[in-house]
Amino acid sequence: MEKKNGILSKIFIGIIMLFFYAPIFYVVFFSFNSSKSLTKFTGFSLKWYESMFQNRPIMDAIWYTVACAVIATVVSTIVGTITAIGLSKSKKVVREFVNQVNNLPMLNPEIVTAIGLMLFFTSLRIQTGFLTMVLAHIAFCIPYVILSVLPRLRRLDPNMAEAALDLGCTPWQAMWKVIIPQIKEGIIAGALVAFSMSFDDFVISMFTTGPGVTNISIYVYGSVKRVNPTVNALSALIVYVITIVLILVNVVPMIRDRRRAKDNVLE
Amino acid sequence: MKNFSKLIYPYVIWMTIMIIVPMLMIVLYAITVRGNDVLTLQFTLGNFLRFFEDSIFPSVLWRSLKMAFFTTIICIAVGYPAAFVMAKMKPNNAAMCVLLVTLPMWINMLVRTYAWRGILTRISLSSEINVYIGMVYNFLPFMILQIYTSLSKIDPNLIIASHDLGANDRETFLRVILPLSLSGVVSGITLVFLPAVSSFFIPKLLGGGQYVLIGNLIEEYFISTGDWNFGAAISLIMAIIILISMYVTRKLDKETPEAND
Numbered sequence: 086m087e088k089k090n091g092i093l094s095k096i097f098i099g100i101i102m103l104f105f106y107a108p109i110f111y112v113v114f115f116s117f118n119s120s121k122s123l124t125k126f127t128g129f130s131l132k133w134y135e136s137m138f139q140n141r142p143i144m145d146a147i148w149y150t151v152a153c154a155v156i157a158t159v160v161s162t163i164v165g166t167i168t169a170i171g172l173s174k175s176k177k178v179v180r181e182f183v184n185q186v187n188n189l190p191m192l193n194p195e196i197v198t199a200i201g202l203m204l205f206f207t208s209l210r211i212q213t214g215f216l217t218m219v220l221a222h223i224a225f226c227i228p229y230v231i232l233s234v235l236p237r238l239r240r241l242d243p244n245m246a247e248a249a250l251d252l253g254c255t256p257w258q259a260m261w262k263v264i265i266p267q268i269k270e271g272i273i274a275g276a277l278v279a280f281s282m283s284f285d286d287f288v289i290s291m292f293t294t295g296p297g298v299t300n301i302s303i304y305v306y307g308s309v310k311r312v313n314p315t316v317n318a319l320s321a322l323i324v325y326v327i328t329i330v331l332i333l334v335n336v337v338p339m340i341r342d343r344r345r346a347k348d349n350v351l352e
Numbered sequence: 353m354k355n356f357s358k359l360i361y362p363y364v365i366w367m368t369i370m371i372i373v374p375m376l377m378i379v380l381y382a383i384t385v386r387g388n389d390v391l392t393l394q395f396t397l398g399n400f401l402r403f404f405e406d407s408i409f410p411s412v413l414w415r416s417l418k419m420a421f422f423t424t425i426i427c428i429a430v431g432y433p434a435a436f437v438m439a440k441m442k443p444n445n446a447a448m449c450v451l452l453v454t455l456p457m458w459i460n461m462l463v464r465t466y467a468w469r470g471i472l473t474r475i476s477l478s479s480e481i482n483v484y485i486g487m488v489y490n491f492l493p494f495m496i497l498q499i500y501t502s503l504s505k506i507d508p509n510l511i512i513a514s515h516d517l518g519a520n521d522r523e524t525f526l527r528v529i530l531p532l533s534l535s536g537v538v539s540g541i542t543l544v545f546l547p548a549v550s551s552f553f554i555p556k557l558l559g560g561g562q563y564v565l566i567g568n569l570i571e572e573y574f575i576s577t578g579d580w581n582f583g584a585a586i587s588l589i590m591a592i593i594i595l596i597s598m599y600v601t602r603k604l605d606k607e608t609p610e611a612n613d
Contacts (some may be wrong), residue, residue, distance in 0.1 A: 094437040098449065101434050101496075104489070105456050108467035115470055123470040164363060171359030183360065186367050189375065192598060194550030196567055197591045200574055200583065201374030204381055224370040227363070246356075256355055285460045287553060292574065302462040309466065309557050320463045327458045335451065 109324055116321035121314055133318040143319055146304040149215065153290075153300065154283040157222035162276040164223075165230025170264060172231070173238040187228035198225065199292035206293065213295035221293040222283045229282060230275035237271035238264075378591075381584035399585035409569065413589070416566040420548035423487040427544045428537060430488070431495035435536075438496075439503035450500065453493050461490060465557045472558060479559040486554040491547065495540035502536025503529070538605040542598060549594055566590050 115123060119130035137143055172180050190198045202221045206213055241264065249259040265272070287302035294303065301319070308316050385394040403409045438449045456464060465486050472482050506529060514524040552567030566586065573583030 090437050090440050094433075094440075098434060098437055101430065101492075102452055105453070105493070108464070108471055108489070109456065109459070111470050112463075112467040124474045164366070167359050168363040171357055171361075171363075174356040175360060176357075179357075179360070183364065183367065186371055189371055192546070192595070193375075193591060194546060194567075194587075194594060196550045196552065196570055197378065197587045198374070200570065200587055201378050202370070203574070204377040204580065204584070205370075205374040208377060220370070224366075227366075260356075281458060287460075287462050302460055305460070305462040305466050306553055306557070309469075316466060320467060323460055323463050327455070331451075331455060331458060 112317050113321045113324055116314070116317040118314065118317075121312055123312065123314075123317075133314045134322075137315045137318040137322070140315055142299065143304060143315065146299045146301050149218075149298055150284060150300040150302075153215070153219050153222055154280050156219050157226050157283040158276050158280040160223050161226035161230050161279045162272060165227045165275060165279075166234050166265075166268075166272050168227070169231045169234035169238055169268075170260065172235060173241075183231075187231060190225050191228060195288040196292075199289040202289065203292040213293060215294070215298045218290050218294040218298060218300075221289050222286065225286075225289060226279035226282055229278045230272075233275035233278060234268055234271040237268040241267055378584045378588055381581050382588045383585075384581060386579060386581045399582050400589070402582065403585060403589060409586070412564055412569055413566050413593075415564075416549050416590075417593070419483070419487070419565065420545050423484065423491060423548045424541055424545045426484070426488050427492050427495040427540070431492055431540065432499055432533075432537070435496050435499035435503055438500050439506075446500075446504070450497070453496050457493050462553060462557070465490065465554055468558060479563045482558040482560075483555050483563050483565075486558040487548050487551065490551075490554065491544040494543040498540035498543060499533060499536040502533045506532050535605060538601055541601055545597065545601075546594060550590060 115126065116133055117129050117131070118126050119128040119132065168183075172183060175183075199221075202217075202224070203213070206217045211217060245263050245267075246259050249263040250256065254262065285302070286300070287306065290300050291303055291306070294300070299307070301323070305316055305319070380393075382399055383395055383397065385396050385398070438446050441449065468482075468486055468489065472485070477485075510528055510532075511524055514528045519527065550567045550570075552565060552571050555563045555565045555568055570583055570587050570590070573579050573586065577583075
């Protein structure tokens with residue numbers, strides 16, 4: 086891959102980026118529109134933001150989305166990590182079996198997983214609502230956590246944990262002090278995937294939630310029939326939050342590295 | 353060390369209840385008569401017969417498969433060159449491009465799809481094209497990233513070697529780069545085709561309700577009509593077709609490296 090890119094390939098990449106970002110900028114722009122129109126910009130106004138913050142269903146949806154994502158991330162990260170550690174010490178047959186079953190929700194269309202859970206909850210006469218939605222989120226997040234932790238464990242020297250045990254650690258201490266610190270990155274990556282999967286989920290939430298419990302995706306889906314510029318403000322808000330978080334995640338380590346490099350030079 | 357392996361027991365129980373049992377529930381509902389009690393199950397194949405004997409359902413299934421197929425083709429046709437250009441960039445620029453491709457993926461899919469409505473009402477295309485735009489928009493990043501990953505893993509020495517051995521650019525691409533990047537294309541296909549077949553909010557949000565795909569049918573039978581047995585049968589038919597196509601794609605992927613040996 087040593088050849089340089091010509092002007093045409095630069096234009097090509099530019100068009101793709103335009104395709105990716107045009108709708109996002111469009112919706113952010115029109116969230117400041119003073120009229121209801123999605124096509125005519127009549128003047129600058131913050132009224133859709135105001136009505137968003139006063140809109141009870143939207144605020145509830147944001148709250149349910151965040152609460153659900155936090156609970157699902159914490160539970161699935163803990164369970165997924167513990168299971169991955171167990172799997173790395175299990176027989177190959179057991180590991181293969183668990184992996185195959187875990188693959189089911191990842192290979193199956195989301196809607197199939199979703200209706201399976203819905204049928205399951207209603208057959209047990211469990212009232213669907215926030216609890217069933219969280220349980221469903223935990224169920225589809227755990228396989229992703231296992232998937233991101235397991236490769237780290239495979240690279241781990243098995244003698245380390247043995248040595249810890251020989252030196253008098255309890256198995257619990259061996260796990261906390263020897264194994265977990267070495268697979269920390271895998272755990273963090275798994276937790277991030279779990280959080281974003283849960284935060285963005287629509288299909289599974291839609292089928293497993295009950296009356297009165299709506300997340301952001303379900304709210305947007307439900308409000309498309311009428312023109313509702315408040316949704317523009319909500320979309321724009323999500324874009325702002327994501328952009329700020331991603332900038333922090335990408336820029337903070339860069340600044341830290343630079344500072345560290347500077348410190349090294351001064352020393 | 354063996355006692356660590358006991359750590360998986362809680363999850364095996366959870367997995368059985370939350371993954372295996374729900375799958376069996378779908379099968380159970382699909383092969384029983386509507387309005388059954390658990391104690392008086394009445395088995396039937398009528399749900400499947402009803403699907404295939406109808407004039408609408410098979411054509412909706414066919415339309416969904418066709419749509420997912422062409423979405424995948426478009427994603428490869430656009431995504432491969434894009435990934436190829438990115439792989440040739442300087443590391444910093446390439447990292448920047450990867451970030452730019454990833455960034456929209458962090459934004460909620462519904463919100464991203466909704467965002468197209470303004471532009472699409474402005475340029476007023478047919479609802480079919482609108483749905484295509486929504487599909488490609490949602491799934492193209494997956495394809496680009498998969499292909500880019502496999503391209504950037506190629507050892508540059510292989511390309512130099514290929515040139516040294518007298519191959520021109522075209523031959524190097526066809527005989528070295530393309531075969532080595534096919535695994536990325538295949539995993540890209542899995543990430544595009546699968547969600548595209550079953551997608552139901554893209555046609556609903558951008559197709560203006562006139563464009564029905566198989567996912568919309570399933571949603572309708574579960575949410576509005578409440579005929580869960582027939583809905584379960586439709587989803588089972590879709591799941592089986594998808595599993596078969598995934599199996600074929602993976603088989604193709606496994607065969608390609610052998611062909612190069």
